[in-house]
Amino acid sequence: MRSPSRRAAARGLPLRAVAPNAVTALALCSGLTGIRFAIAGQWETAVVMVMIASVLDGIDGRIARMVRGESRFGAELDSLSDAISFGVSPALILYLWSLKELPRVGWLCALVFAVFCALRLARFNAAIDVVDQPHKSAGFLTGAPSPVGAGLAMLPLYLWFWTGLDWWRSPLIVAPWVALMAALMVSSVATFSWSSLRLRNNIRFEAIAVVVLLGAALISAPWHTLSFLCVAYLATLPFSIAAYARIKRLRGAVPGPASARTSPEGAGAAP
Template identity: 60%
Template structure:
């Protein structure tokens, strides 16, 4: 280094802390949801967890935008996800419904969601550096993401807020519905079923303006009638899962046939006319 070069500054640049701060905020909002649930403020509890999901969706993009990605940030994100989307929904669902199941089965079912979330994130961390990831290579996810799992598991509360007091007022029915949905969501999180990611979605150029208009209408509906809108979002997402499985199967078959053709060409074998 010459005498005219400015001295190098040691330490972590501030831009690297911004995405980590957003991740910590997501963690705090998830735990705040538990605090509201303990006080019986169910709408605030669900809203806090949903806000944690929004923050979790943007922290990675902020890190890439600011070139502040790091291994520390990835590990912090996973720990935040386990807390905000595994532990927090577990406690909210138990306090709202599952504690009313006979015996102690409610707590066991509640634990299923937290365990499934932790296992999913552990699998994700273990495969970060893996080269062979068939789902990721084709733009799909393996299972459903932890924030989506939390949103699906909390869907009975959306219905309750929307249709109350005529829906799920019977505690036994409420507990049974929540138990069934929680177990299904736990299975989807740890399963190897492919699900859509942003990378697997493609939009024709002619659909750009209608899509932007739909986004505006969705935002307006979400702010004016959040619980019916979230219920419809949950139903729509659940309806995409079978299509994701069939779409991935077609792409995988196409990829396999393409590799077979390349192998024949490399071996000098011409395809049949």
């Protein structure tokens, strides 16, 4: 007699899981289409395709939770989509745009970015069931998420779009920048998790106004706005590192059960 899990696997995916998986598949298509436009030299459209993939990647998980359509299949498809849309696609776009002028070093940087993105996703999947995750339990992420890493890696492209300065296209600038963003994705740096942030009631209206202004800025001046967002995100890194170090220090200062029993200070401590 088959177990319930095997019977569920034999029946296949529930109908409610189709919607989030379809959104994930659209994100994958969008990321791959960015490569097609890069081959044609349509750089702005190529970047827009990666941005669309990041938006779709941000909503597929929420749709899955809303319709209770989470599945192991969806998680694996999401990781595959992220590896291609935010690893392979930006790497090839940047290589065709700039890095091909340094064929060996440029291709090496593109490879490193794509592979490091896949490694980050593999690390995330391997630790998804691990209970003891210090960064996650404190409300932080480990390294830059893959959509953020892709957006940061293309910062020279944004600057080139709105300044028109060819030196932003120089592989001597793009190659080390891409390598640095690849390292940031797989690093152990504590970064802010925006899903863990909680707004106070008295600033919710202001937060909505900021989102509206940001949306208007993205429509009217997309490359200026994306450049500002990249710089702003990088500027938060020292604060996230310091915030996590403070939380880690406070956790270390809290006595455990054993120390409370053995230390003189813990002998008369209140429960």
